[in-house]
Amino acid sequence: MRNLFDDTTIKGMHLANRLVRSATWEGMCEADGRPTAKLAAYYETLAKGGVGLIISGYAFVRNDGRQLPGQLGVHVDDFVPDLRALADAVHREGGKLCVQLVHCGGQTTSKMAGCQPVAPSAVKVEQFPELPAELDAQGIEDIINSFATAASRVRASGCDAVQLHAAHGYLVNQFLSPLTNRRTDRFGGNLDGRCRFLMDVYRAVRNAVGNDYPVMIKMNGCDNLEGGLSLDDAVLACKRLDEEGVDAIEVSGGTPASGEQTPVRQGIETREKEAYNLPLAYRIKNAVTCPVMVVGGLRSFELVEGIVRREEADYVAFARPLIREPRLPLRWAQGNEAHARCISCNGCFKPGLKEGGIYCVIEKIEQENKGASL
Template sequence: MRKLFDETKINHLLLPNRLVRSATWEGMCEADGRPTKKLAACYANLARGGVGLIITGYAFIRPDGRQLPGQMGIHTDSFAAEMRALTETVHREGGKVCLQLVHVGGQTSSKTIGRQPVAPSAIKVEQFPEEAAELSVKEIGEIAAQFGEGARRAKEYGFNAVQLHASHGYLINQFLSPLTNRRSDAYGGSIENRCRFLLEAYWRVRKAVGSEFPVLVKLNGDDNLAGGLSLDDAITAARALDEEGIDAIEVSGGTPASGDRTPVRQGIDSREQEAYNLPLAYRIKQAVSCPVMVVGGLRSFEIVEGIIRREEADYVAMARPFIREPALAKRWAGGDESHARCISCNGCFKPGLKSGGIYCVVDRIEQESKRVSL
């Protein structure tokens, strides 16, 4: 019987358990995307806390693929020293770290990147701050190549794996979605054509890192949006990736335009609200042979452990609970199986915009109150 704290492998990467810190933007890099000692310390803290695999916040593969302040960049060789220092810090603590690669496409603004954003089609939809410019076939090929260059750098700098971000309304997801992909050429129309850019980016990444280096993907099982990517089309994309040798698929869902079914839902205060992407992940797991991770609202040890025991997914991924409790994995492994302390308020993201890095504001308030009372 599978257990949460089994030792496993993804490709040649040995992991101590099935708990994954899912990618989240930390806001801890310099304005140009250069990682800081603060970010390295954040990952080291997670490694000490016992999580099996740390997936970094999304790293832009070229400047016009950037979205938020303090976002990491993997678009240049000039960050090599800081990147190597980051991975060495994690490895000294016994951790494994995977770099997430992204281009956000139309989900950025000209104010942020200094030019009109690009997307599969020249459209303005709810999730885009402004109308995007349609990418040419030549530009599509260039961006796919830059995913490969980002992966090359990640391997050279000591990261243990890379993950393509194909979820949450970013560029790869924009190609997959018929809502944002209105093209009539080889990259639009049928789901097979809408998968083309995802597969080309994957092929470039695989060529850059070789067959023995783990390459993962974060894939929406459903955009939870009228006219967006459906589960059936997501299964087609997952099967195509599986056939091409992807090493693991992390299943998420939703975009910023998905109302109350976005990727980071608030107010998860009952078990019924947890694991909201599990039905999607389970359907995809049934369709592929590679390992499947599920992310989304996981808070209770019993639910997390049950998912693994029943083989509904191979790994469970969390982000916000590890912001409040970096040592949650160690706590659960040590026998304290009480509920994660995260209350799903999303307050942790606000300091990333104003204070140079995310943190749990609820925990900070509690700690300050204790100091005052002393």
């Protein structure tokens, strides 16, 4: 029977357990995306806390694909030594580090991208202020090549894997969605056309890093938007990736425009509100042979242990609980199976914008109050 703390491997990458730190923006890099000692120390703390695999914050593959300040960049060779410092920090504590590659597409601003945002089609993305420019054929090829060269840098740095971000309304997801892809050329139309960019990116990255290096992907099981990517189409896309040899699929859902069904939901106060992407992940797991990870509102030990034991997913991933409790995996492994302390308020992201790095504001307040009472 499968256990949460099994030793496993993904394409030769040994993992000490089935707990994954899902990618989240940390806001800890230089203005140009260069990794910092602060980010290395943060990852070292996560690894020390016992999580089996750390997936980095979304790393832009070229300048016009960035979205937020302090976002990690993998777009220039000059950053390879700094990426190596991240890997070394994680490896010192026995962990593994996967770098997530992204182009944010229409979900950015000209201020952050340095130019008009680009997308499959000139369709304004809800909650983002600017109409993006439609990519031409050469622009598409250039971005595909940017993913490949970024993946090469990650491998050269000693990091353990790459993950392609094809979820949450970013560029790859925009190509997959009929809502944002109105193209009439070979990159649009039916599912074959809308999957072409995804598959071309995957193949280019695979060719760049080789067959012996883990290439994973984060997919929306559904956009949770009328007219967006459906579960049926997501399953078919995942089957194609599986047939091509992708090494693991992390299943999420929603975009910033999905109302209460965004990727980062608040108010997860009951067991019924947890694991909100599990039905999507389970459907995909039944359609593929590669390992499947599920992310989204996982807070209870009994729940995540049951997901693995019942083989509803192969790995369980979370981000916000580890912002408040970096040692949560170690705590669970040592027998303290109490509920994660995260209250899903999303307050952790505000310091990333204002103070140069995310942290749990609730935990800080509690620690300050505790200190004041001594």
